[in-house]
Amino acid sequence: MRTQLPLAICFTMGVLMLGQYFVPHAASQDLFRRTQEWLQAIGVFALVLGLGSLIHLHWERIRRQSANWRYSVVVLSGLVVMAGVGLVQGNLQPARKLTPTSTRQHEDGTYTFKDTTITLRSPTLAGRTLLRGDQVHIVLADGSTAAGKIGAKVADGDDGDDGDGRLTAQVVRWKGGTPPDAGTGFAVVRPGADLFSWLFKYVQTPLDATMFSLLAFFIASAAFRAFRARNLEATLMLVAACAVILGLTPPFVHAWNTLAPAMPGFPTALKDWILDVPNMASRRAIVLGIGLGAIAQSFRIILGLERTYLGGAD
Amino acid sequence: MCALALLTLICAAAHGLTAPTDVRAYDVPNDDAGKGLDIEWAYEAPTGETSPTGFHILRASVDEGQFVVITAEPLDADVTAYRDAMAAPMQRQGTALREEATTYLYRVRAVYDEAGDATADSAQSNAATARGNLYHTRKTWMLLWIVAFAAVIVHLTRRARAGHVPKIRRIAGLEAVDEAIGRATEMGRPILYVAGIGEVSQVATIASINIYSHVARRSGDYGTRLTTPCHDPIMMQIMRSVSEQAYLDIGRPDAYNADDVFFVTQSQFAFAAAVDGIMVREKPAAIFLQGVFYAESLILAETGNSVGAIQIAGTDKDAQLPFFIAACDYTLIGEELFAASAYLSGEGHLLSTIRAQDIAKATLMACLVVGAILQMAGIDLIARFFEVAL
Incomplete structure (x- = not known):
């Protein structure tokens, strides 16, 4: 039972989702959307378990003062501070500076403008953006503030939903104050967003950028090892890599064009040929294999041939 | 009017x-x-x-x-x-x-x-x-293709169950799995398994789970510690379950330690930083990087290389494959990752799906060759048949 029930669910949902891909009807799209939402809901429950694991692991390290336990203090401190600030302030939305392009005054004295600076996959991504009905403070051009709402009482068709579930704009509505001139800009601030935004912008983002920037050095060290001409294949790769690098280097291309006017643009043409012909051919072969492998794997799972991922016994 | x-x-x-x-x-x-x-x-x-x-x-x-x-x-x-x-x-x-x-x-x-x-x-x-x-009429060829592929899989699976088990070529990266675990055992150092930063709904992540099961069994057999940091809490639960089952299967439930499979973070580079830290501090003798990887692939693989671990990587992200090939000892290239569970289990009905995959690949290659010749002759019959409409 422990295996049979998940297998039955897997088979049913697998066939259903496979069929869904071939049915463009709105009901089919809605089914797909709902399954994605279920996945998100499951993810929330699993996150609680994940957090439990994280806290337990690091708390035990601190309690036992095992090796490198000080790192665990940093992890738990970061968790407590970020979660605490987010919970106390009640939002995860950074303040956003906006430039209204089409502020409109309505008969009831309210103003609206369309914010097209965002593209969101779904309005259900709570905590990632301002959502319909959210209360905001609008700091106007003259420094005064007005209380407003996102997308409140906005007629259908004016909410920026382009029909495929992707929001391309949100309408901000407020009453009172002096509307700013087009192009001057004003801030839309959800109350109490500042500390969390600050932590995100000035702590997490630079740390992420630091890790990402390590990539440049790692590429150099990996390339140094990979490009050593130990055998024929490695030598071919070294030659191809040099040709591509030189073809992408403007001073070399310029020097070539000056010294060999009979063959202008040769390094660029060679680089393009390497990337577009042998490189693209091998890449497509890999992608083809990946696609077929993924389909075969999916069939193994849907048909119940592959069961390891279930973990449990029969 | x-x-x-x-x-x-x-x-x-x-x-x-x-x-x-x-x-x-x-x-x-x-x-x-x-x-x-x-x-x-x-x-x-x-x-x-x-x-x-x-x-x-x-x-x-x-x-x-x-x-x-x-x-x-x-x-x-x-x-x-x-x-x-x-x-x-x-x-x-x-x-x-x-x-x-x-x-x-x-x-x-x-x-x-x-x-x-x-x-x-x-x-x-x-x-x-x-x-x-x-019905999306311009997806007909995909539907036909999937039905035909499924039919071949079912047919070959039946044949395999009747005793006609196909032989598949040796995959160096998978042959090296036991060697890597053995090396870690001899050196008395742990094994690190990273299942990428993909979600469990991604096929490459599921393929990684299947490989993990094999690695967990072997490490349990040899009594070597297997450390598994997870990027996704759902993955953590699944990996724990798979690991626990693997230890049960080999009759060593006492060797299972739930704390060795733990959640780190869902932030991409914070996860890379944490795993790099584990590599540097614990100095694992064998590192498995299997699953979905993006920009962090080389950051992880180079750090693993710097601590002298034997590294076996595999991903379906073709843009990351060159990084793994450059920095790791063995790399499962695309389809090899998906073939891994069948290869490692050695079960005939699973190996037959790899044969089906080869048949599909040969058919596609024939279509490519014939289509290219026809296209040069001004006939776009096959090109139009395979036209993609999303």
Whole structure:
């Protein structure tokens, strides 16, 4: 039972989702959307378990003062501070500076403008953006503030939903104050967003950028090892890599064009040929294999041939 | 209403202006009704007469019957088709479902001067309604392909169960799995398994879970510690379950330690930093990087290389493969990752799916060759058959 029930669910949902891909009807799209939402809901429950694991692991390290336990203090401190600030302030939305392009005054004295600076996959991504009905403070051009709402009482068709579930704009509505001139800009601030935004912008983002920037050095060290001409294949790769690098280097291309006017643009043409012909051919072969492998794997799972991922016994 | 249209036609004819003809409106095929309606018409100016400067589209709902111009600017004079996206029914709030669609009629107005005084309207089109379609006709080849592929898999699986087990080539990266675990055991250092930063719904992540099961069994057999940091809490639960089962299967439930499979973070580079830290501090002798990887692939692989671990990587992200090939000892390239569970288990019915994969690949290659030859001969039959419509 422990295996049979998940297998039955897997088979049913697998066939259903496979069929869904071939049915463009709105009901089919809605089914797909709902399954994605279920996945998100499951993810929330699993996150609680994940957090439990994280806290337990690091708390035990601190309690036992095992090796490198000080790192665990940093992890738990970061968790407590970020979660605490987010919970106390009640939002995860950074303040956003906006430039209204089409502020409109309505008969009831309210103003609206369309914010097209965002593209969101779904309005259900709570905590990632301002959502319909959210209360905001609008700091106007003259420094005064007005209380407003996102997308409140906005007629259908004016909410920026382009029909495929992707929001391309949100309408901000407020009453009172002096509307700013087009192009001057004003801030839309959800109350109490500042500390969390600050932590995100000035702590997490630079740390992420630091890790990402390590990539440049790692590429150099990996390339140094990979490009050593130990055998024929490695030598071919070294030659191809040099040709591509030189073809992408403007001073070399310029020097070539000056010294060999009979063959202008040769390094660029060679680089393009390497990337577009042998490189693209091998890449497509890999992608083809990946696609077929993924389909075969999916069939193994849907048909119940592959069961390891279930973990449990029969 | 009809009298007014008739009057317009008579006026246009009196001025020698030709109206568009054969106006047809129909539902945009293969959509959820969200693309609206397509309108097509014909226009042929009699020889020697003035040509129009453009066309306007007029629309009326069948219920109201009042035609209004829906094009802000005239369409170019050489255009004979228009898509009216506004005829699509509204989407219901918070769902992908749509309201009931309105049925519309159309006219096409030929405009003969910039002021818009000299015009000639066509007769009205047929009534058309935007509807959601039940089958995407331009995905037929995919459906046929999947059905054929499934049939081959089922057939070969049956054959394998009857004793005809296919042989598959040796995959160096998978042969090295036991060697890597053995090396870690000899050195008395742990094994690090990273299942990438993909979600469990991704096929490569599931392939990684299957490999993990094998690694967990072997490490349990040898009594070597297996550390598994997870990027996704759902993955953590699954990996724990798979690991626990693996230790149970080999009769060593006592060797299972839930704390060795732990959640780190869902932030991409924070995860990379944490795993790098584990590599540097614990100095694992064997590192498995299997699953979905993005920019962090080389950061992890180079750090693993720097601590002297034997590294076996595998991913379905072709952009990351060169990094793994450069920095790791063995790399499962794309399809090898998916073949891993079948290869490692050695079970005939699983190996048969790899044979099915090879048959599909050979068929596709034949299609590519024949299609390329036909294309050079000016026949685009196969190219059109495989045209992708999403």
